[in-house]
Amino acid sequence: MPVKVVVGAQWGDEGKGKITDILAAEANAVVRYQGGSNAGHTVVVGDREFKLHLIPSGILHEDTLCIMASGTIIDPICLAEEINGLRERGVHCDNLRLSGNAHVIMPYHRLLDALEEEARGSASIGTTRRGIGPTYTDKTRRMPRGIRMVDLLDQEVLRAAVADQLELKNAILQHIYGHAPLDTDEVIEEIADALPIITPYVTDARAIVRGCLDRDETVVLEGAQGTFLDLDYGTYPYVTSSHPVAGGACLGTGVAPTEIDETIAVAKAYTTRVGAGAFPTELHDECGDGLRERGAEYGTTTGRPRRCGWLDGVALRTSAEINGATGIAVTKLDVLDELATVKIAVNYEVGGERLERMPENLDRLEGATAIYEELPGWQRPISEAKSPAELPAEARAYVDRMAEIAGAPVLAVSVGASREQTVWF
Ligand code: IMP
Numbered sequence: 001m002p003v004k005v006v007v008g009a010q011w012g013d014e015g016k017g018k019i020t021d022i023l024a025a026e027a028n029a030v031v032r033y034q035g036g037s038n039a040g041h042t043v044v045v046g047d048r049e050f051k052l053h054l055i056p057s058g059i060l061h062e063d064t065l066c067i068m069a070s071g072t073i074i075d076p077i078c079l080a081e082e083i084n085g086l087r088e089r090g091v092h093c094d095n096l097r098l099s100g101n102a103h104v105i106m107p108y109h110r111l112l113d114a115l116e117e118e119a120r121g122s123a124s125i126g127t128t129r130r131g132i133g134p135t136y137t138d139k140t141r142r143m144p145r146g147i148r149m150v151d152l153l154d155q156e157v158l159r160a161a162v163a164d165q166l167e168l169k170n171a172i173l174q175h176i177y178g179h180a181p182l183d184t185d186e187v188i189e190e191i192a193d194a195l196p197i198i199t200p201y202v203t204d205a206r207a208i209v210r211g212c213l214d215r216d217e218t219v220v221l222e223g224a225q226g227t228f229l230d231l232d233y234g235t236y237p238y239v240t241s242s243h244p245v246a247g248g249a250c251l252g253t254g255v256a257p258t259e260i261d262e263t264i265a266v267a268k269a270y271t272t273r274v275g276a277g278a279f280p281t282e283l284h285d286e287c288g289d290g291l292r293e294r295g296a297e298y299g300t301t302t303g304r305p306r307r308c309g310w311l312d313g314v315a316l317r318t319s320a321e322i323n324g325a326t327g328i329a330v331t332k333l334d335v336l337d338e339l340a341t342v343k344i345a346v347n348y349e350v351g352g353e354r355l356e357r358m359p360e361n362l363d364r365l366e367g368a369t370a371i372y373e374e375l376p377g378w379q380r381p382i383s384e385a386k387s388p389a390e391l392p393a394e395a396r397a398y399v400d401r402m403a404e405i406a407g408a409p410v411l412a413v414s415v416g417a418s419r420e421q422t423v424w425f
Contacts, residue, residue: 008226017041033252040300071252126275238277
């Protein structure tokens with residue numbers, strides 16, 4: 001049975017949650033491989049919408065294991081709120097598993113993220129202020145050691161690790177930010193209520209995934225954020241601190257590259273980005289505003305309006321290569337319904353040179369001009385389409401062009417928010 005990676009092909013918010021949720025119904029396990037509470041997706045429980053940041057969207061499928069793997073980072077307070085919220089709505093969460101190796105987002109990480117961003121002023125990255133950068137920094141710094149989920153199981157170990165961390169953090173807080181020092185007991189107290197809720201789920205996640213693979217079960221490896229927020233392949237330094245690309249799925253879960261059968265690159269039919277950084281197809285006009293309003297492009301995690309623009313084919317071509325996409329899932333195609341013409345950037349022009357792919361030195365993107373191809377719009381609603389044949393010819397031509405650029409077939413097109421509003425090819 002296949003191992004499938006679901007990866008964001010753009011700058012995040014591509015609608016991976018919806019695709020993962022559909023795949024989860026057929027899967028034995030959904031494994032999130034990187035990132036933390038900076039992500040956000042909405043699940044619908046009964047008639048209520050519920051926003052999740054950490055728990056994979058597969059949680060609603062009781063028979064599907066939902067695993068947060070070693071490459072993720074976990075905020076105990078945020079996770080406990082999500083578990084409690086789901087339980088109140090009758091979702092028991094017994095299928096949740098948390099890697100003991102995943103690092104913990106501590107309250108001081110959130111504080112430092114906010115202080116660092118404020119200190120950067122106009123040069124800020126526009127982070128979600130969820131403590132992502134500071135937590136991964138502690139992981140890679142190694143000493144004093146970052147705190148892992150397994151450390152939450154032993155009060156003595158936790159206390160010693162927090163005390164070690166605070167020696168360094170307090171020096172930074174006091175001397176760089178003029179902030180009052182933090183107290184070990186108070187920090188532990190802040191997360192204390194969350195611990196009995198989350199620690200029962202801590203386990204050897206890699207062993208569980210291994211068991212699924214050995215039994216030939218279907219496993220979905222779910223990325224958060226998107227390819228161009230990747231620490232290595234994104235628009236550095238305006239990126240997140242982990243590896244959303246498909247290769248990150250191997251790092252984050254311990255599944256070997258040779259065991260991956262499919263990589264589904266999820267791409268919105270246009271482009272959005274939150275936070276600072278290059279965005280060659282960004283629209284600063286009514287058309288961009290129209291995409292934002294029709295696409296409800298406001299962040300799930302921060303509520304920030306997303307920057308909107310035409311589909312960036314250069315980015316799509318590059319991310320399909322980086323991720324080894326075996327197919328693409330196109331989301332939010334219906335948002336383009338009203339437009340008379342739709343544009344796709346097929347090249348960038350930088351310093352007199354035409355580029356087909358993202359340059360390695362992404363600083364060059366700041367001066368890039370997008371070269372567009374214009375396609376006719378379909379100017380009618382497509383949200384009722386149930387099969388490829390029910391899509392207008394112009395809409396088919398648009399997604400076919402996306403497939404051509406990506407060099408991978410279209411697997412699915414999302415034409416509305418609900419699970420049913422998905423056309424499978
Ligand atoms: P961080 O991950 O909070 O450190 O933020 C770093 C950059 O990634 C910022 O530009 C954020 O807006 C962006 N980012 C982080 N998570 C997401 C996401 O889930 N969707 C879209 N952008 C994100």
